[in-house]
Amino acid sequence: MLKRRLQAFTRLSEDDRASIDHLSGKCVREWGAKRDLIHEGDRPRSVFVMLEGWACRYKQLPDGRRQIVAFFIPGDLCDMEIYILKAMDHSVGTLTNVRAAEISHHDFDQLMLDHPRITQALHWDMLVTVAVQREWTLNIGQRTAYERLAHLFCELFMRLRTVGLANGDTRDFPINQTDLGDATGLTTVHVNRMLQDLRRDGLIELHNRQLRLPNLHSLMDAAMFTPNYLHLDHEGRSIDANS
């Protein structure tokens, strides 16, 4: 999956891909839902490559208010960068059961030294991560509740496709309404109501942890979504319309 994700940016050699596979299989661990992989204040340790399940970065205020600031889906890297820093400024927690590969800093550094194209792809990955964070700031700061949710669905829909977790116009989407609320700065109750509106308008279908977007174009319009900030317009990109 990581392979797949990086190849959205650049072509990797056989050798590059083999190295990624090797590291991704070296130390695989599992977590249940709602566990912390690492907590704010901890010293950053290893790098994780998400293999299965969903996780998130989140921050919390002293009184308990919680903001999810990013979602991790399979193929995503957690915190590769952070290891220069002394302490985590946020937590990473699972949302579902998660399988992930833990990679030591040493192995990770070595990977980058040996594979310049991977290094470049990782740099791209970091830039995209920041771009997404900026888009979230816009999303929460300016869009209405209805638009925010629509936008989030568009984004995740596209991201899931680029790592191959696509099935026509539907995707596994194992996120509950509380987490959607924490990600969009809304309450569960209001998320529920807006989902109903989105359903009524024929823009989403969401049952049994399955998300179907029957009319992606209209949804994008409603969300004022443009995929430019995901920066998928690169040589290695596999352009396959809807799979």
Add this chain to the structure above:
Amino acid sequence: MLKRRLQAFTRLSEDDRASIDHLSGKCVREWGAKRDLIHEGDRPRSVFVMLEGWACRYKQLPDGRRQIVAFFIPGDLCDMEIYILKAMDHSVGTLTNVRAAEISHHDFDQLMLDHPRITQALHWDMLVTVAVQREWTLNIGQRTAYERLAHLFCELFMRLRTVGLANGDTRDFPINQTDLGDATGLTTVHVNRMLQDLRRDGLIELHNRQLRLPNLHSLMDAAMFTPNYLHLDHEGRSIDANS
């Protein structure tokens, strides 16, 4: 200023500092207030080092709603990273008159090649930028209007200090209420009212583009501000209480 900022992270050699000074003086340009240095959709060009004045990154929705996603103050770098990407996903505009040094990618790459400590410091800078972006997401997503503004003041207050733009407990603060609103996801009217509340509570004094924080500790409490996400706890950090 850039020097100063990077030295918050690591000690630079005489030579490092000289090179930064050299590049920062090489091609200095000026802009009036409310001009765009670069606009969403443009191909990223050079790197800018802010020398004087304030600028911001912002994004806009098709209907005109505008979100400032970051402030640039002297010493900040704009878009050093972006040049791998094909098109800007946001704009950079001035808020006041601005003087900045424009550095070509070539010169910039060369600087990094020749000065590993600078490279590392720039990497740190990028990580801090993302961390700030995450904090903004939390700020807008979870804090109330009053808290949001309080938090913004704390953050900028500290950042201004680390680049030496400090004068006891007061700082130049040339930002109008509209921009404060665009940065916090609030309307001008409401910003105005919350500023009045903050003044009434003795937490801020803001006249004539001068910000004084007579009781920083209480303001931080009110904002639930912790400076951890600025990651200033490094070897090179100049620990000077309040200057």
Add this chain to the structure above:
DNA sequence: CGGGTAATTGACCCGGGTCAACAGCAGTGG
């Protein structure tokens, strides 16, 4: 069948938005 999590609903409320007018003040030109 029981217990736990997630989704849904209704009644009510409030933080913050909207709209529109007005005041203060610096700059500019006559």
Add this chain to the structure above:
DNA sequence: CCACTGCTGTTGACCCGGGTCAATTACCCG
């Protein structure tokens, strides 16, 4: 020196998107 313009800050009246609280329903899953 003054009228004019434009920007920024301020105020008041009113409204609405979204929050709060609390109860209820639908699902799992063992």
